[in-house]
Amino acid sequence: MLEDQKKDPKTTWSNAMATSINGEKEFFAEAKWNDGEHELTPHKISDHKIETKPATPAEAPEPDTKKEDKKEEEAPKEEEPKKAPTKVVEEAPKEEKKEAKEEEAKKVVEEAKEKKKEEEHHNELGGAGGDAHKDSADHDDATHFHDDDHDDHHDFDAHKKAKEAGQKAEKAHEKVAAAKAEAKKKIAKALGKIAKEKTHVTEPTAKKLEHVEKKVPKKVKRMGSARCFSIMLDSPAELVLQVDPFDKYRPRKTGVYNVHLATLAKDKPLTDPERVLQLWYYNAKRRALLSRKYPSKGLFEGFNKNLIVFKYRGLKNQVWSYDLNHHEWFNDFSKHSLQAEAEAMVHPGAGQNVVTDKVLFAEARQHFVLAPCK
Secondary structure (H helix, E strand, O other), rough: HHHHHHHHOOEEEOEEEEEOOOEEEEEEOOEOOOOOOOOOOOOOOOOOOOHHHEEEEEHHOOHHHHHHHHHHHHHHHHHHHHHHHHHHHHHHHHHHHHHHHHHHHHOOOOOOOOEEEEEEHHHHOOHHHHHHHHHHHHHHHHHHHHHHHHHHHHHHEEEEHHHHHHHHHHHHHHHHHHHHHHHHHHHHHHHHHHHHHHHHHHHHHHHHHEEEEHHHHOOOEOOOOOHHHHHHHHOOEEEEEEOOOOOOOOOOOOOOOOEEEEEEEOOOOOOOHHHHHOEEEOOOOOOOEEOOOOOEEEEEOOOOOOOEEEEHHHHHHHHHEEOOOOOEEOOOOOOOEEEOHHHHHOOOOOEEEEEEEEEEOOOHOOOOEEEEEE
């Protein structure tokens, strides 16, 4: 077998030897056959204790595959230190976090210092500067809570809209209630009319005619010419229209005389100077109301609605008519009627004034009746 090895000096075989030098154990492997041309040199493999037996020449040709497998298994163990960079990479974020925390702590300390300085500055300025800083801080808070304020504003708008809708509903309800009340009144009025009509059916003919006459408005019925009469206010006091015996502008003689109310002198004769002042006559053709005391003078309506007796000239202010249906003297152009002052109805007496006013058939102060001369 040794001969075969000599022929092929490159052939290797496993040989192991254990020695003990100063307590250290060395393992020698892969020794080549000493064929006289190659030296046997030791190769340190491991410091671990490995018990081996010296190989016999018969066993030499077979390579130790188990050791090769162990070498392959041990190779990764030797490469374990290469994992260090991965550990450094994993630890790097921790270091960055520490640095970030330290920076934050520094910022907090700096902010606290700045706040202290601001407070000291505020105290030095007596509050003026501090108020400004406070306003700025309030502004920051306002901007910080802007979203919350926006939500609150939205809620306020919704509440406002709901309130307005409620108010509108209340107004609509009030309108409906008012319409119902008005409708009830109309219904009651209509029912009252129906009831009255039913009673009119059972009434006698005379009363039915009276109701018809009240409904139909009376037309103006003008009086014809009359030679002598007194114009008496339609009241129990028996006050008549009288011409003043004295000139309005005395001591001058202007021919203008005032008109007023006086007590009827019915016990005196028609030729009595006092009684004649209360007598009148009427020309229907000229529509002139003339005085029996002053035959050439007629009743005249002034622009201030006062009445006087003035020379008849056929002026518009001197055109009068008497309505027999309504018992009113009225001017055909101005449509004004003779009217006694209010005191004449409450406290009647001689000397009270008479003026003109818009024709009102229902006004008692405009009602004058004619008393014929006797």
